[in-house]
Amino acid sequence: MERRTFVRSLGAVGSLGAVAAGANATLTASSTVTGTVEAKSITGRGGDESHTVLAHEGTLTIDDAEYRDEFSDWQDVTVDTALARQFEADYEDIYYNLHINHETANEEQNVATDESLAYRTDRMVFNSVQVSDAVQFKTTGADVPRINALE
Structure with missing residues (x-):
């Protein structure tokens, strides 16, 4: 040739x-997903330790005793700038998660209607919703499902 x-x-x-x-x-x-915030969680990881703040309907669980006074109501779990800085000083990694019960399927993550999945997000999106809020978003992230913005 x-x-x-x-x-x-x-x-x-x-x-x-x-x-x-x-x-x-x-x-x-990415596909558009609609659902309801079933729970919110924050996970702080450092070394061999992992601590979680989990807000679910009617319950609030806080693993790290140092943060128990920072949250008082499962219906209002938000993180202001000062608290975010404290998390960053205490932990190597901080993960903000929204646990979504799906009203529409998320085919990318193989989540059917009426099933739940935890999505990582940033602090701003995390703070913008509470447990029981209806949400709509486009999914991102192959290995770790993410919500970058709500629609």
Whole structure:
């Protein structure tokens, strides 16, 4: 095969690969999920320790005694800037999670209607909703499901 013909055929194969990759990305684009916040949790991890604040309907569980006075009501679990800084000083990793009961399926994570899944999110999204709130969002994250923004 002539060198020019070979180089052109490589370009054509590369273009087909790019089109296939683009089509695959379109097929796996995030889907919109609607549901209800079933629970909210914050997990702080440092070394071998892990502590959780968990708010569920009617209950509030706080593992780390140092933070028990920071939260008093399962219906109002938010983290202001000062508390966020304290978490960051005490733990290597802080995870804000919304546990969602699905009204629509999340096909990317294989979650059916009426099933629940915990999604990681940032502090701003975490603070914007409470247990029992209805939410709608696009899913992100392959290994760890995330909510980047509510719709």
